[in-house]
Amino acid sequence: MTIDTKNIYKIAAHHRFQWEKAQDCYVILFPEGMVKLNGSAGEVLNLVNGEADVESITEILSKKFSDVPNIAKDIEGMIELALEKTWIEKVN
């Protein structure tokens, strides 16, 4: 699967993405499930808001983590994974 950088995604219906203070991480909640996201996965999904396309998410995170090489590839990998897990869905 290749991700078009103009694609826009949002958190899928019946799923909730939120910060958990006690766990010190972002989580995805859905019927019968809860997934704790590691730092980088959380950073990506935090920008998946139904408005920003993949290109602009990459731009924001490239600035924030300027020391990370090849970040675009990591971000696309995370989006692919989240799609496969049905945590997010395509808007446009």
Add this chain to the structure above:
Amino acid sequence: MELDKKNNGVSASTTKTQPLWLLAEITYQCPLQCAFCYNPTDFDKHTQNELDTDSWIKVLRQARDLGAAQLGISGGEPLLRKDIEEIVTEASSLGYYSNLITSGAGMNEKRIDALKDGGLDHIQLSMHDITEEINNFITNTKTFKLKQKVAAMIKDRGYPMVLNVVMHRYNIDHIQEILEMAEGLGADYIELANTQYYGWSLVNRDQLMPKKEQVENALKVTNEFRERVGNKMKIFFVVPDYFDDRPKKCMNGWGEVFMIVTANGDVLPCHSARVIPNLEFPNVKDSGLKSAWYDSPAFNKFRGDDWMQEPCRSCSEKENDLGGCRCQALLLTGNAEGADPVCSKSPDRHIIDQAIKDSQNPGVEAKPIMFRTNANSKKIDNGDEKERLKKFHATP
């Protein structure tokens, strides 16, 4: 920045345990009388001392502070309580992902709207069969049409459609039709929960247990169906442990992620923990949830693996299942610290094999099912059913 794709982007907790799931067994009253109910057989005595609304709200706040994010509101039938709307509203404002686990009894248009307004995230509806006959038989009530009606209401309000079907010998051969029914209702998730034998289902084990071939066929049908529908409908198939040769990792470990608060306020690491003798469980009337989770002897009793005996202690697979279920070990072997007898390495595996054999005795169906009623609960609690329960090491 590294994305941990191997582990689904999920980092395992390396710090101390936290309760992530809170199950509120808010009442033990239920209009249905399901033969497979996992509630304790002595539930009747806990129907007089239920926690009030304020106590439940305190429970929700304390568990949320400890880290609980998934909330199941269960029972009995939770809708028998008039304060579910108030409890749901509080849960939502605290940031829980909340789930009402219901038979559908007590649901109506007004209540489902109030629950939606209160922020309830989903409703898990129990279904029993595609036939009215089996539905009404196994629940001992005329509830088939009610369930169809409530399913439509759930869909209409835009909730995810989450169905739970407990599987036993009376419905397991209808699995294809049950899955088709779920698809027709627009189910997003369906849990096919093969009966686990605790509480009432243990009392009725001989009458409920399917044959191994039936289970294998059900799994095959489920896999084919899953292949066809893909992600459109997620299907969970809970494997019946008696037919396996390794036990389940019960509750994902004792006191690891699950916390249950019962109708009368007992705080438990699993549904049936109270069967284990000489363990005193904390109660929210005397103790806060934080000390219950971290400090109570009961929650610490089976954490980790220091408590293990042989053959578990030196077993190379012990981390996979943590020795299985403590309650099952106690109920069937009399030793809560022993290996779950489901394990083929357990010296007590013959107990499981015998149970499978007993359930296939052609005379077994003649023995009446004990339905989950207040009257039967009183009978068992009074010791009137000793003959039936004598093979178990505690009253389930």
